[in-house]
Amino acid sequence: MSATATAPPPSPGAGTTADPTRTPRRTGRPRSRAVPVGVALVAASLPMFMATLDNLVMTTALPVLQVELAASLEQLQWMVNAYTLSFASLMIAAATLGDRWGRRRVFVAGITVFALASVASAMATDAGTLIAARAVQGAGAAAVMPLSLTLLAGAVPAARRAMAIGVWGAVSGLGVALGPVIGGAVVDGIAWQAIFWINVPVAVVAIPLVRRALPESHGHRQPLDLVGLALAGTGVLSTVWAIVRGNDDGWASTRVVGGLLLGTLLLAAFLVRENRTAHPLVPLRLFRVRSFGVANATALLFSVGVFGIVFLLSQYLQVGLGYSPLEAGVRTLPWTAAPMLVAPIAGALAPRVGVRPLLTAGLALQALGLAWQGALVGGDVVYADLVPGLALAGIGMGLTFAPSATAVLADMGADDHGTASSVNATVRELGGALGVAVLVAVFTAADGTLSPTGYTAGLQPAMLAAAAIVGAGALLALLMPRATGRGQAVALH
Structure with a gap:
């Protein structure tokens, strides 16, 4: 569930992804036709x-x-x-x-x-x-x-x-x-x-x-920051592992506290490394641009809420409501397919109205849709009751993708587009992993189990937590500069 902005080439030492609007340097024998x-x-x-x-x-x-x-x-x-x-x-x-x-x-x-x-x-x-x-x-x-x-x-x-x-x-x-x-x-x-x-x-x-x-x-040949890669990867892994183990081992246990502390220290070391090395994986100076910082913060919160609930909801449709795997997959379409219809409309509107109103509305609709479902799954519910919430979340997702992609690149120099796009894609994927860990931790803490009766008990608080997380993203989107994205075309993938 992601949309990533297209990326022009990085400047020396600043990025990794080349410009899709320019023809890259080719090597080897030319093609005959x-x-x-x-x-x-x-x-x-x-x-x-x-x-x-x-x-x-x-x-x-x-x-x-x-x-x-x-x-x-x-x-x-x-x-x-x-x-x-x-x-x-x-x-x-x-x-x-x-x-x-x-x-x-x-x-x-x-x-x-x-x-x-x-x-x-x-x-x-x-x-x-x-x-x-x-x-x-x-x-x-x-x-x-x-x-x-x-x-x-x-x-x-x-x-x-x-x-x-x-x-x-x-x-x-x-x-x-x-x-x-x-x-x-x-x-x-x-x-x-x-x-x-x-x-x-x-x-x-x-x-x-x-x-x-x-x-x-x-493209531009720069050294790969292996130290930074190791620090970031192990830091995130340690953090996610600790969250996953929290309910089973106890949140005050040595293993969980140690895992969270180690993850925090490694990620802090990664930030120090990126600030000092000549060829960083993630140039921290990009986050001084407010539109880029807000776009990535909202993308993180969006991914935490949405990916974690997709993990739980797909199982609820089978374990809780008794659908087959295919029936469950089809019933996610009001959510997952709606962006294909809505995103092009949002892409057309963004140059006219700017990113902020679309991004804020999209995240707010997703939070409302998740809250709708969360309010219902605690009692007797049939699938039809969930459809309005699924549709609201899907429409909101469609409104989010294009403006978010625009905001990532809107105030960046052309030489930084590649790095900006790659960083945003990475943030969203990491948010998905954190979302599964965090929302399953909420599910388990509420005595949720993989059984028809136990699944509902855990799903409701997890769904409401996801709504709150995405809702926080909507509030954060209000910090986006008003002029961001106006008059700029949107490029998605």
């Missing part, structure tokens, strides 16, 4: 769709995995978070390596890693093996996502680039919307393992297509 735009679109979008789909495709399979792999609620969380944390932590690093070693080369390597990890996931016979395979799968996705748009931009003529980027963005949104539905259909019709096996033929088709249709290119 131009590749049709449609072929380039498929080559860039197919792997990206695969990586986007796997963000949510597992959600409707979680109750089945809980039974077949004898997985605990904590293990179910890590099946999702292992992918998300690996994806988020390595995205900027993968883009940097693409700039140095060749974007197409790293892109193909990412597809290969993703496919092999999908095979390992499908063959897993216990929860621990599946969690480990999902972490590797996330590493592959980290190389796919930031490079697909840059490669597409270099493969199509400048006159058709805006159209290609728009189609690419629609495909990304489709992956989000169809993730729970496809996951449910595959689990119902075949088996849970098939949600991973389907990635293999996609990769087999995609790799030669990428090599044929997308030209190799390089």
